[in-house]
Amino acid sequence: MKILMIRPRPEAETIGLQHVMIVEPMELEVLGALRRDYDEVVIVDMILERKPLRHFLELHDPDMICVTGYITNVNTMGAYCATAKALNPRVVTVVGGVHCEVCPEDLDLPGIDYRVVRNPVTVFPLLLEHVEHGAGVPGGVLAPGQRLIEDELPALDFHYVAPDRSLVDGYRDRYFYIFHDKVALLKTSFGCPFTCNFCFCRQITRGLYRRRPLADTLAELESLPQQEIYIVDDDFLADRRFLTAFLDELESRGIRKHYMVYGRADFVADHPDLIERFRDLGLRTVIVGFESFIAEELEQYGKRSDVSANRRAMEILRRLNVECFATIILGPDWDRSHFRRLEKELKALRIHFVNLQPLTPIPGTEFKAPEGTLLLDRADHARWDLAHLSIRPSRLSIPDYYREILRLYNRIVFQPAVLFGHLRRQNWRMLWRMIKGSRRVERQYRLKIDEAAKHWKAEAGRVH
Numbered sequence: 001m002k003i004l005m006i007r008p009r010p011e012a013e014t015i016g017l018q019h020v021m022i023v024e025p026m027e028l029e030v031l032g033a034l035r036r037d038y039d040e041v042v043i044v045d046m047i048l049e050r051k052p053l054r055h056f057l058e059l060h061d062p063d064m065i066c067v068t069g070y071i072t073n074v075n076t077m078g079a080y081c082a083t084a085k086a087l088n089p090r091v092v093t094v095v096g097g098v099h100c101e102v103c104p105e106d107l108d109l110p111g112i113d114y115r116v117v118r119n120p121v122t123v124f125p126l127l128l129e130h131v132e133h134g135a136g137v138p139g140g141v142l143a144p145g146q147r148l149i150e151d152e153l154p155a156l157d158f159h160y161v162a163p164d165r166s167l168v169d170g171y172r173d174r175y176f177y178i179f180h181d182k183v184a185l186l187k188t189s190f191g192c193p194f195t196c197n198f199c200f201c202r203q204i205t206r207g208l209y210r211r212r213p214l215a216d217t218l219a220e221l222e223s224l225p226q227q228e229i230y231i232v233d234d235d236f237l238a239d240r241r242f243l244t245a246f247l248d249e250l251e252s253r254g255i256r257k258h259y260m261v262y263g264r265a266d267f268v269a270d271h272p273d274l275i276e277r278f279r280d281l282g283l284r285t286v287i288v289g290f291e292s293f294i295a296e297e298l299e300q301y302g303k304r305s306d307v308s309a310n311r312r313a314m315e316i317l318r319r320l321n322v323e324c325f326a327t328i329i330l331g332p333d334w335d336r337s338h339f340r341r342l343e344k345e346l347k348a349l350r351i352h353f354v355n356l357q358p359l360t361p362i363p364g365t366e367f368k369a370p371e372g373t374l375l376l377d378r379a380d381h382a383r384w385d386l387a388h389l390s391i392r393p394s395r396l397s398i399p400d401y402y403r404e405i406l407r408l409y410n411r412i413v414f415q416p417a418v419l420f421g422h423l424r425r426q427n428w429r430m431l432w433r434m435i436k437g438s439r440r441v442e443r444q445y446r447l448k449i450d451e452a453a454k455h456w457k458a459e460a461g462r463v464h
C-alpha cells in the first residue's frame with residue numbers, strides 16, 4: 001500500500017511554541033517503521049511545507065493517509081481526511097496521537113475511517129492487514145460512531161519499536177528546540193510516576209509508568225548521528241537508580257552528546273551530585289515544571305513539591321551552568337501584584353527562558369474549571385494551546401491579563417543582559433530564528449489583546 005503520513009500544520013489561531021521549536025514527528029516515524037516490506041511510506045511535515053496538502057495527495061496518490069496531532073490539531077486533522085476523501089473516495093483515513101487516545105469522540109468526524117486509541121505500535125500492523133485483507137478490526141481502533149469504552153479496550157502494552165528516522169531525512173536539518181539545533185528525539189520511558197492533577201501526560205498512559213530496557217535505549221542513542229538529543233520522557237529525572245545506571249552507561253560506552261531533558265525541581269534539588277555528573281556527561285538543558293512559587297498553588301495542583309525545592313533546584317542548575325527552561329502556571333485569580341512578584345522571583349533566580357501557561361483544564365484531565373468560568377468552547381480546539389485564557393480571570397479583565405502575560409515575557413526573555421549573553425554564546429542564525437519566533441508569538445498575543453478588548457467594549461456597551 002502507498003501510505004502518506006502527515007504531521008498537521010498548526011492553525012493560525014493557535015499560539016504556539018512552533019515558532020521557537022520544531023522537532024521530528026517521532027510518532028509517525030514509529031508507525032513508518034512498522035510498514036510491511038511492500039508498503040511505501042512517505043512522511044509529509046506540514047509545519048515545514050509551504051504547499052497545501054492537496055499538492056501532496058495528488059503527488060503521492062496514497063491508498064491510506066495517517067494523521068496524528070494534539071488537541072489543537074483536531075480541526076485540521078478532520079479537514080485533511082475530508083480533503084483526501086474528496087480527491088479519492090477510496091482512500092482509507094486513519095487518525096491517532098495523544099488527544100485521539102484520550103478524547104477520541106472529538107475526532108469522530110466525517111471523512112475519518114479509523115481512530116487509533118490504544119497501543120498504536122501493536123495495532124498499526126493489524127490495521128494494515130484489516131484494510132488490505134479484511135482481517136478483523138483490531139482492539140484499540142474505533143470505527144465511525146464507535147465510542148471509547150475503557151473496559152473493552154486491550155490492556156496497555158507499552159511496546160516500542162525504534163522510529164524510522166530516514167523518513168524525515170529531507171526535513172532533518174530544520175528540526176530544532178530553542179537553541180538546540182538539528183535535535184533528535186529519544187524516548188526512554190512512558191508516563192510519569194507523579195500525579196499532578198492538571199497534567200495531560202499521565203492520562204495517555206492511564207497513570208501507569210514504564211521504562212524501556214536500558215540496553216535498548218543506549219543502543220538507539222549510540223546509533224543516532226545527531227549531537228543534540230532531546231529526551232522526551234515526561235519526567236526523565238524520576239529515579240536516582242535509573243539515572244545512575246544511565247550515566248554509568250554513557251561513561252562506559254564513551255557516548256559524548258548534548259542532552260535536554262524534562263525533570264522535576266525536587267529531584268534536581270535533592271540530587272545535585274547526579275546533576276553535576278550528568279552535566280559532565282553532556283547535560284545542557286533541563287525543562288523544569290516549577291508551576292508556581294506560591295505554596296498553596298503547588299498544593300492545589302497536586303505537585304507534591306515545594307517552593308524551596310524550586311529555588312534550590314534553580315540555584316543548582318545555575319551553579320552548574322545547566323540551562324533551565326521554566327514552565328509556570330498562571331492562576332485565574334491573579335492580579336497585577338502576582339505578576340510583579342513572579343517577575344521578581346524569576347529575575348532573582350536568573351531564569352531566562354520561561355513558558356507561561358494560564359491554568360487550563362485540558363479535556364481528559366482531572367482538573368475542571370469552576371462552574372461558570374470556562375471561557376473556551378470545548379469545540380474550539382485550536383485555542384486549547386495552554387496559551388489562551390481558558391478560565392475567566394477573577395481580578396483582571398481578559399485584555400489586561402493578556403497584557404500582563406506579554407509584559408512578563410518581554411521582561412524576562414528580552415532583558416538586555418540576557419540578550420548580550422546569547423550574542424556571545426549562540427550563532428547568529430539561531431539567534432535570529434529565536435528573535436523572529438518570539439516576535440511572532442508576541443504578535444499573536446497582541447492580536448489576542450485587541451480581540452479581547454473589542455469584545456470587552458462590545459459587552460460593556462450592551463450592559464449600558
Ligand code: SF4
Nearest residue numbers: 192194195196199234
Ligand atoms: S506535571 Fe510533570 S511531574 Fe506532574 S504528572 Fe505531569 S509529567 Fe509528571
